[in-house]
Amino acid sequence: MMHGLWLDIGPVTQIEPGSARTLPVVGGEEIAVFRTMRGEIYALVNKCPHKQGPLSQGIIHGDSVTCPLHNFRISLKTGEALGDDEGCTPTIPLKVDAGRIFLLREAVLGPVPAQQAA
Amino acid sequence: MNAQTGFEQAASTETRERLVVIGNGMAGCRAVEEILARDPHRFSITIFGAEPRVNYNRIMLSPVLAGEKTFDDIVLNTPEWYASNGIALVTGDPVVHIDREHRQVVSQSGHVEPFDKLLIATGSDPFVIPVPGKDLPGVVTFRDLDDVERMLSAADRGGSAVVIGGGLLGLEAAHGLSLRGMKVTVIHLMGTLMERQLDEAAGWLLKAELEKRGQTILTEANTDAILEKDGHVAGVRLNDGREIAADIVVMAVGIRPNTALAKAAGLDTERGIMVDDHMITSDPAILAVGECVQHRGTCYGLVAPLWEMCRALADKVTEKAPEGSGYAGSVTSTKLKVSGIDLFSAGDFTGGEGTEDIVMRDAARGVYKRVVLKDNRLIGAVLYGDTADGSWYFDLLKKEEDLSDIREALIFGQAFASGGALGDPNAAVAALSDDAEICGCNGVSKGQVVDTIKAGACSLAAVRSQCKASASCGSCTGLVESLLALTLGEDVQEGPKTLCGCTSFTHDDVRRLILEKELKAIPEVMQELHWESPEGCASCRPALNYYLLCAWPGEYEDDQKSRYVNERLHANIQKDGTYSVVPRMWGGITNPQELRAIADVVEKYNAPMVKVTGGQRLDIFGIRKEDLPSVWADLNAAGMVSGHAYGKSLRTVKTCVGSEWCRFGTQDSTGLGVKLERMTWGSWMPHKFKIAVSGCPRNCAEATIKDFGVVCVDSGYELHVGGNGGMKLRGTDLLCKVATEQEVMDVCAAFTQLYREQAHYLERTAPWIERVGLESVKAQLFDDSEAVKWLAGRFRYSQQFMQDDPWEKRAAGDRNDLHAHLGEVRPLLLENA
Numbered sequence: 001m002m003h004g005l006w007l008d009i010g011p012v013t014q015i016e017p018g019s020a021r022t023l024p025v026v027g028g029e030e031i032a033v034f035r036t037m038r039g040e041i042y043a044l045v046n047k048c049p050h051k052q053g054p055l056s057q058g059i060i061h062g063d064s065v066t067c068p069l070h071n072f073r074i075s076l077k078t079g080e081a082l083g084d085d086e087g088c089t090p091t092i093p094l095k096v097d098a099g100r101i102f103l104l105r106e107a108v109l110g111p112v113p114a115q116q117a118a
Numbered sequence: 119m120n121a122q123t124g125f126e127q128a129a130s131t132e133t134r135e136r137l138v139v140i141g142n143g144m145a146g147c148r149a150v151e152e153i154l155a156r157d158p159h160r161f162s163i164t165i166f167g168a169e170p171r172v173n174y175n176r177i178m179l180s181p182v183l184a185g186e187k188t189f190d191d192i193v194l195n196t197p198e199w200y201a202s203n204g205i206a207l208v209t210g211d212p213v214v215h216i217d218r219e220h221r222q223v224v225s226q227s228g229h230v231e232p233f234d235k236l237l238i239a240t241g242s243d244p245f246v247i248p249v250p251g252k253d254l255p256g257v258v259t260f261r262d263l264d265d266v267e268r269m270l271s272a273a274d275r276g277g278s279a280v281v282i283g284g285g286l287l288g289l290e291a292a293h294g295l296s297l298r299g300m301k302v303t304v305i306h307l308m309g310t311l312m313e314r315q316l317d318e319a320a321g322w323l324l325k326a327e328l329e330k331r332g333q334t335i336l337t338e339a340n341t342d343a344i345l346e347k348d349g350h351v352a353g354v355r356l357n358d359g360r361e362i363a364a365d366i367v368v369m370a371v372g373i374r375p376n377t378a379l380a381k382a383a384g385l386d387t388e389r390g391i392m393v394d395d396h397m398i399t400s401d402p403a404i405l406a407v408g409e410c411v412q413h414r415g416t417c418y419g420l421v422a423p424l425w426e427m428c429r430a431l432a433d434k435v436t437e438k439a440p441e442g443s444g445y446a447g448s449v450t451s452t453k454l455k456v457s458g459i460d461l462f463s464a465g466d467f468t469g470g471e472g473t474e475d476i477v478m479r480d481a482a483r484g485v486y487k488r489v490v491l492k493d494n495r496l497i498g499a500v501l502y503g504d505t506a507d508g509s510w511y512f513d514l515l516k517k518e519e520d521l522s523d524i525r526e527a528l529i530f531g532q533a534f535a536s537g538g539a540l541g542d543p544n545a546a547v548a549a550l551s552d553d554a555e556i557c558g559c560n561g562v563s564k565g566q567v568v569d570t571i572k573a574g575a576c577s578l579a580a581v582r583s584q585c586k587a588s589a590s591c592g593s594c595t596g597l598v599e600s601l602l603a604l605t606l607g608e609d610v611q612e613g614p615k616t617l618c619g620c621t622s623f624t625h626d627d628v629r630r631l632i633l634e635k636e637l638k639a640i641p642e643v644m645q646e647l648h649w650e651s652p653e654g655c656a657s658c659r660p661a662l663n664y665y666l667l668c669a670w671p672g673e674y675e676d677d678q679k680s681r682y683v684n685e686r687l688h689a690n691i692q693k694d695g696t697y698s699v700v701p702r703m704w705g706g707i708t709n710p711q712e713l714r715a716i717a718d719v720v721e722k723y724n725a726p727m728v729k730v731t732g733g734q735r736l737d738i739f740g741i742r743k744e745d746l747p748s749v750w751a752d753l754n755a756a757g758m759v760s761g762h763a764y765g766k767s768l769r770t771v772k773t774c775v776g777s778e779w780c781r782f783g784t785q786d787s788t789g790l791g792v793k794l795e796r797m798t799w800g801s802w803m804p805h806k807f808k809i810a811v812s813g814c815p816r817n818c819a820e821a822t823i824k825d826f827g828v829v830c831v832d833s834g835y836e837l838h839v840g841g842n843g844g845m846k847l848r849g850t851d852l853l854c855k856v857a858t859e860q861e862v863m864d865v866c867a868a869f870t871q872l873y874r875e876q877a878h879y880l881e882r883t884a885p886w887i888e889r890v891g892l893e894s895v896k897a898q899l900f901d902d903s904e905a906v907k908w909l910a911g912r913f914r915y916s917q918q919f920m921q922d923d924p925w926e927k928r929a930a931g932d933r934n935d936l937h938a939h940l941g942e943v944r945p946l947l948l949e950n951a
Binding site for chain 1: 245307308309310313314317318338340374389468469470471651652653654655656659660678679680681682683684686687691693695743935936938939940941942943944945
């Protein structure tokens with residue numbers, strides 16, 4: 001279990017199985033939160049490693065998503081491009097507790113400044 | 119067996135170490151049994167239980183509910199067991215406090231019990247979803263015998279039951295209540311039943327079977343409130359407004375480790391009580407075991423891990439643990455205890471990086487098998503309909519053996535894969551006798567298939583068309599391929615291209631079988647046609663969605679998950695992730711009100727560009743996905759609807775001004791264009807579809823590079839088809855010449871429908887006509903004098919369901935989740951939170 005501060009981004013039910021929703025970050029990269037048809041939750045930076053297409057808008061099958069711009073297939077587990085393509089999208093560690101999704105704060109916003117962490 | 123007796127025994131003078139166990143369930147008692155087996159005299163033992171009864175087998179509550187077993191059948195430890203082992207059992211007086219400083223526990227009645235070693239086995243609590251009405255009489259969980267008795271007394275009165283939760287426990291409760299004569303509805307939040315144990319395909323089979331047995335299964339259903347009448351539960355309301363009447367509501371949505379006592383005592387807890395490999399908590403004198411613990415990051419909700427945990431624990435507390443021993447975590451497997459349904463799942467079958475799926479489907483027997491390999495080792499298995507090999511797969515999974523040698527035959531099960539030479543599927547097929555049946559659907563024997571191959575059928579497709587083997591469900595495709603390889607060696611020819619890598623069938627096969635077998639849902643197609651991947655891919659899902667939509671208009675429910683983004687968001691995605699919006703301009707005609715509304719939208723949403731398109735309308739660029747619904751609301755208000763500029767659908771009808779204004783015009787080309795667009799808009803197609811109407815042979819509307827082009831002449835209308843102005847320029851072929859506007863409309867509808875029914879997904883009319891030949895298209899339209907009428911009739915029927923403006927619904931708030939962000943992260947606000 002990873003330690004750190006977690007951001008509560010609301011209930012799992014906000015995301016239909018087999019779809020994704022977006023979470024803009026002021027001063028940071030927009031995050032795509034995926035829910036697979038089997039109900040697993042993944043979070044990735046919402047950018048394809050190829051030409052920065054919004055992965056949140058791709059078709060989700062199994063635990064991969066196909067980018068809507070040029071059909072790169074990206075693993076939701078690792079962010080890696082699958083098949084013959086190369087590249088990797090950063091993943092955001094998350095946990096699900098009591099039906100709510102929590103993202104690892106430092107992966108979303110960077111490390112906590114020292115005086116605030118204390 | 120009452121509290122008093124227990125305390126008296128425990129209080130007697132004692133030189134042995136004192137072991138206190140909190141929890142008289144399967145984990146606590148099993149741990150005590152393991153300890154007694156190693157060192158029967160080491161501890162003086164006191165067990166506290168919250169339920170007023172001896173330890174019973176909790177996982178057998180489902181058969182008790184179903185009437186297959188009685189309580190006496192499922193008792194694990196009788197009163198005699200406690201007595202003969204000198205164990206003090208305290209029931210009905212639960213421990214409320216652990217005093218670590220003084221090494222004692224305090225019970226509800228205030229009794230204090232000292233310990234040298236404490237074992238926490240508090241198990242888990244059912245999770246109750248926090249909705250209004252959750253505490254009403256008649257709302258029960260499914261955890262202990264009291265719950266079962268409440269369900270049985272409700273069933274005695276008859277009526278209806280709602281079970282919230284379509285997991286293992288919920289389905290077993292539903293099964294029991296259904297056998298007891300209640301009308302049962304299962305409400306499940308996810309799209310797939312038992313989604314933690316099953317994939318989509320197996321979940322669909324299970325749902326179909328339960329529905330056949332009379333249960334109502336509602337998936338993707340979210341409970342909003344539990345309804346009350348006269349102080350008792352009366353039903354359930356879903357968040358889409360549906361209400362389901364119920365005399366009893368069973369909540370079976372999951373369990374949570376019961377960590378309250380441990381947490382209050384300051385032990386390390388996360389989701390469960392943190393333990394090491396010998397089940398020791400952060401306090402060396404305190405152990406914990408069972409569903410309440412978290413070991414190496416995992417909490418278990420099944421019984422199997424318990425046995426290994428208890429062994430590791432007993433080894434340690436009796437100081438008999440061999441060097442390096444301990445509990446290393448469990449791989450779990452699941453079987454559903456519903457009679458007549460064979461279902462098994464084990465390990466990790468989520469797929470992903472470096473994993474490989476082997477899928478076998480036998481639609482005739484209702485069988486679905488899937489094994490998942492990683493680095494040639496089995497890591498997961500899902501079996502439905504035939505679970506005979508479940509334990510064999512589970513064994514392979516736990517042993518982590520390299521399976522390269524039997525990989526090819528693995529999916530056929532132990533008998534096949536372990537049979538030495540039979541491990542090679544070709545050898546196994548070679549060993550079959552000539553009259554062995556290969557294709558069960560069409561009754562074709564091995565001898566017949568081999569004769570067909572010897573007579574010149576050199577590919578799978580040729581065998582399929584000549585003797586029908588593997589032409590129906592495809593489950594014998596592997597066998598036929600083996601026979602081809604055995605008979606022809608390297609002379610086997612590659613067949614025509616399959617729909618995608620997930621299937622051995624071609625587009626045409628899939629379309630034909632959807633109609634023949636009346637397949638009406640994507641998981642159903644995948645099961646019946648033996649799809650080789652569990653959920654399909656980004657190629658086959660949109661194709662199947664279209665084929666089903668075309669085959670069953672008005673019946674098939676469009677699957678948004680299988681739609682490409684543009685068709686899901688009804689706008690065109692651009693390279694920067696924004697969208698462009700094109701409102702429809704019928705026949706390319708517009709007016710001040712529409713132009714004003716477009717200008718207003720451009721200003722209001724700061725659209726960086728507006729462009730006149732080749733299809734005679736205006737394209738507004740740079741709209742963000744969250745702004746789309748309000749853009750559409752503004753355009754709708756001015757009377758404009760979606761232009762479907764984004765879809766595999768009718769795009770535009772381009773016109774010239776024709777006889778109304780033009781000195782050369784022969785007919786009213788704009789008027790006819792508008793009529794054609796009114797007839798065809800909103801129709802989904804294999805690919806985009808463009809129409810144009812030119813008012814004279816000068817052809818200003820460029821009708822001869824469109825999918826359907828009309829060129830007006832003095833004596834009537836020339837109808838052209840199969841043109842394409844795209845990457846590969848193709849001029850149209852002349853289809854026919856007609857005299858009246860009505861004939862133009864009818865032939866247009868009939869041709870469009872023929873294309874919709876016969877082209878492959880993502881095939882424009884140009885390559886379709888090149889593939890099938892213009893003569894074939896003409897013959898199908900005109901050889902039978904009724905053909906145009908029938909085809910046009912089917913098109914118009916289908917259009918009844920297609921012609922509603924998708925923007926209007928979205929503007930009114932439908933599927934807002936597709937547009938709105940989850941929220942926004944602003945660093946400064948969060949720091950203070």
